[in-house]
Amino acid sequence: MSSSLRPGPSRWRRAASIVLAAGWSRPETATPPSRPPPAEGFRLLLLQRSPHQGFMPGAHVFSGGVLDAADRSADWLGLFAPHHGPPRFGLGPAPFSHTAFPSLPDADDHKADNTGTLPDDVAFRICAVREAFEEAGVLLLRPRTSPPGPAPGPGLALEPLPGLVSWRDRVRQDPRHFLRLCAHLDCTPDIWALHNWSAWLTPFLRGTTRRFDTAFFLCCLSEPPPVYPDLAEVVGYQWSSPSEATESFLSKEIWLPPPQFYEVRRLANFASLSDLHKFCLGRALEGLERWLPIILLTADGMVHLLPGDELYLEDSDFLENLMSTEKKTEEIMKEGKQFHRIVTYHRHLYDIHVTVQSKYKHVYPKNSVVRKSHL
Numbered sequence: 001m002s003s004s005l006r007p008g009p010s011r012w013r014r015a016a017s018i019v020l021a022a023g024w025s026r027p028e029t030a031t032p033p034s035r036p037p038p039a040e041g042f043r044l045l046l047l048q049r050s051p052h053q054g055f056m057p058g059a060h061v062f063s064g065g066v067l068d069a070a071d072r073s074a075d076w077l078g079l080f081a082p083h084h085g086p087p088r089f090g091l092g093p094a095p096f097s098h099t100a101f102p103s104l105p106d107a108d109d110h111k112a113d114n115t116g117t118l119p120d121d122v123a124f125r126i127c128a129v130r131e132a133f134e135e136a137g138v139l140l141l142r143p144r145t146s147p148p149g150p151a152p153g154p155g156l157a158l159e160p161l162p163g164l165v166s167w168r169d170r171v172r173q174d175p176r177h178f179l180r181l182c183a184h185l186d187c188t189p190d191i192w193a194l195h196n197w198s199a200w201l202t203p204f205l206r207g208t209t210r211r212f213d214t215a216f217f218l219c220c221l222s223e224p225p226p227v228y229p230d231l232a233e234v235v236g237y238q239w240s241s242p243s244e245a246t247e248s249f250l251s252k253e254i255w256l257p258p259p260q261f262y263e264v265r266r267l268a269n270f271a272s273l274s275d276l277h278k279f280c281l282g283r284a285l286e287g288l289e290r291w292l293p294i295i296l297l298t299a300d301g302m303v304h305l306l307p308g309d310e311l312y313l314e315d316s317d318f319l320e321n322l323m324s325t326e327k328k329t330e331e332i333m334k335e336g337k338q339f340h341r342i343v344t345y346h347r348h349l350y351d352i353h354v355t356v357q358s359k360y361k362h363v364y365p366k367n368s369v370v371r372k373s374h375l
């Protein structure tokens, strides 16, 4: 096995994303009769990125984007008062923090003076809520008069906003308008409905110039809100259960990047929205590991190695490196035992292998089995 070096540290963009899971009671008009109804009682919002995006063009992803200084502004304090404020804004005790591999060179927005700004736990949630509004027109807000603390069950998005298009244009042009929109509606971002779920670093691949350090939050809604793609960054959307999303991916209707595929498969462990919601509440204190996938190029494919896999090396050289081997993927798989990896055979065929125990009370996906007919 060899490693391949590329000069220069990447510029990391801190970002946030929401996995929006909604209960589903609509008639099954969208499911063709040839397909069985989905096994899971909830669906996930997948947004289709524009083919003109510089990063992951055309991919189906969860809504999300880069943290803006406006998401951390102390101007939010007045809106959260009087019920919520520093240090935790009603988010409950801080989750355990875990020794994180890798440590990153400071993100650009961290180099600025951070005094007087909101804590990360709040700012990333505001970012994720703002991006869901910008990209999908979904408003995850809560009236300022609501009782403090997290809601006991799945929530609801706000009704469609009169003047959506002009508000959205203003927010897209200047994210500071999002605070003004919230003040106008006498609401705050529903930060309490966003549960820590995962955190992914964009893996190193030759030619990848944009890399993200993304916090993924999970948000359960009792029913799917109307979605209005912005038709700029996002050109379409679908609500799919984990099994439907997997099927759409395998049948080449949609393309999912590996981390999003992993999350979809992980969510296939849950039979219902209430199970998923209870699970999120139950592990609120457990904290997260931020994962840097390391790419192993094989003679005929690519493997995304994840922490815990026997080939994964906690070596910061792999922030700017990949591994390569002259062996074929099948040979590499036969040689190993301790797996936490996504094997990519081709653009529309990934296989997840997990033989390690999950950490911090999270769930990992079940092994997925390659159908030889797809190879």
Ligand SMILES: CC(C)(COP(=O)(O)O)[C@@H](O)C(=O)NCCC(=O)NCCSC(=O)CC(=O)O
Residues within 6 Å of the ligand: 015, 016, 017, 055, 061, 062, 063, 064, 065, 066, 200, 201, 202, 203, 205, 212, 214, 257, 258, 259
């Ligand atoms: C939400 C994003 C940060 C997008 O930000 P943008 O809307 O472009 O400002 C999105 O990049 C995201 O969800 N990132 C988290 C994980 C990630 O970076 N995934 C990319 C993986 S690419 C990959 O695995 C290599 C491949 O193409 O096979």
Ligand SMILES: Nc1ncnc2c1ncn2[C@@H]1O[C@H](COP(=O)(O)O)[C@@H](OP(=O)(O)O)[C@H]1O
Residues within 6 Å of the ligand: 050, 052, 053, 054, 055, 064, 065, 066, 131, 231, 232, 233
């Ligand atoms: N009409 C459009 N078509 C394609 N990409 C667009 C677009 N309008 C904005 N974008 C891109 O979407 C990204 C903004 O994403 P977000 O707000 O989710 O972080 C920016 O990419 P860059 O990050 O490359 O500048 C921006 O250039």
Ligand SMILES: [Mg+2]
Residues within 6 Å of the ligand: 063, 064, 065, 066, 131, 135, 233
């Ligand atoms: Mg985006």
